[in-house]
Amino acid sequence: MSDAPAPRRNWARVLAPLLVGLLALGAWEGAIRHFAVPAYVLPGPVAIAQTLAADGGSLVASLLVTLRTTVLALLLAVATGVALAVLFSQSRWVEMTFLPYAVMLQVTPVVAIAPLIIIWVNDVQAALLICAWLVAFFPIVSNTTIGLNSTDRNLLDLYRLLGASRWQTLVQLRLPAALPFFLAGLRISGGLALIGAIVAEFVAGTGGASSGLAYRILEAGYQLQIPRMFAALALISLSGAAIFLALSLVSHLLLRRWHESALRAER
Template identity: 80%
Template sequence: MTPPDEALPQERRFLGLSAGTWPRILAPLVMGLLLLGGWEWAVRHFAVPAYIVPGPVQIAQTLVKDWPTLSGSLAVTLRITLLALLVAVSAGVALSVLFSQSKWVEMTFLPYAVMLQVTPVVAIAPLIIIWVDNVQASLLICAWIVAFFPIVSNTTIGLNSTDRNLVDLFRLYGATRWQTLVQLRLPAAMPFFLAGLRISGGLSLIGAIVAEFVAGTGGASSGLAYRILESGYQLQIPRMFAALALISFSGVVIFLALSLVSHLMLRRWHESALKKDR
């Protein structure tokens, strides 16, 4: 008898549209619609003023009406977020490789990486903005500080968790340190790195928003955080909620995109991405 997943067309199998996939899509979608419907009903039933809590319909209307302004701010915030994530990945992986190759380097620099993680970015962001003349560069540094540590921590753990028997086997066959790193340690650390990447994706967005709040930059270079501050000062609460909705939606999209990348890179060989037998 042909298993259910094997009976699906190749295109549907590639998209993962099996019988077990639809509940994962429909359950949160239905719950979200119920929550939005209850929110809209409560606002209308109790006649809550829009300057206190607007309804989802009014927020959607504001989003459409103010889209030219909000879309530009969204682009600014996303640019800082993605650049910070790119820098965090580049620097984090490079530093993790150094940590795995030298215990002295790890013992010397890891405490400073921990210090960056435990120091609230909202406390040091004003200093960074004062010290760095370029506002965009200061925002990038703040977002990078938040996103940096998960990459370093997870990748270092992955590199140090390589099977010792396989390391001895590589050494037995005369593999160089570079060959062992590229062909064994880095592939073994890939699941750890991708887990840290998913975490850092959301943290880079949080760092960008916090930095924008502190900077309070207006004009063409203003992000969504500034639009929230501006809307609060002007009591344009529907626009504030619209900006918040864009931030939340952006965070979800970033997480889903990075989860898809993780699945595509691990689906053929790692247990975390392989389909479990029923």
């Protein structure tokens, strides 16, 4: 049994990283003031917060553009990744034939192929979506394929003895068994979709009212507005953490009543 009650452990999981973060920010601000580091070299947390308060409206508007691309790319990655994983699980020959090409897409740097995609695709927003999808879809297809292929063989034999069709076996047995693997891949892909969207925006360099947050970083860099750059980076980091926490919550809600990974262990 654990020495601390469950509510106290839950609060500790929130307060411990929050306290470390506040201490790090305080040390950062103290070092900036002590060594008199100018803001155009390295701004402190106070200067970044002031920039967020002053320019928060435009930065948040650009963040929403980036998040729209991120969410659409993640949804597309889920649809294509799960469909490919199901196809791979139904035929070993199909998996051996097409999985290497999925691996090639994953290991190819998106920053190298993004200019080509932007040239080939006439629509910049569609090109950004494709770039973000390329980064995000592989963890889903890989993890879901592993999950589908890891179904208990005894249960597969039981379904076969009971005369279940391939569709019934897939829906009632293999997909539920693969759900924890899929959700693990989904948490990874959430952050990767955001990274892919940011990298694609850097390459595209699209400005105007519908520009994403990456363009605001480039713009601030060209104008030597370093606090604004850090403010945009802070929004990206917070957005990535929020995406991970949201997907972790979804995973917990779906698995908490039946899967060992989500059951509260007694220590």
